[in-house]
Amino acid sequence: MAAAHRLRVHGRVQGVGFRAFVFREARLLRINGWVRNRTDGTVEALVWGDDAAIDALLLRLREGPRWGRVDRVDVTVETDGVELPGGFNIRSDR
DSSP states (O other): OOOEEEEEEEEEOSSSSHHHHHHHHHHHTTOEEEEEEOTTSOEEEEEESOHHHHHHHHHHHHHOOTTOEEEEEEEEEEOSSOOOOSSEEEOOOO
8 A cells, every 4th residue: 555645834824825736846847746725824735746756846845935934844654544536626615
């Protein structure tokens, strides 16, 4: 089973187009998963795909979109009990 990476992005990441930024970057890198805002002001994403593509996405996320500011990205690798459908989407806030 493939490993999924759960990302929590901290900083000024809501109200600046961050989810759309993640969506575009993930699609360009052919990464599967989803992204959503969290009520605590962070952005959460669950992503899976080629290891090199995930590394490239992490580099891009640490830069963020022009109007955002990324203070840190927490990464947790999940290997058990994670459903991994294809495609990438923006989910409702949580």
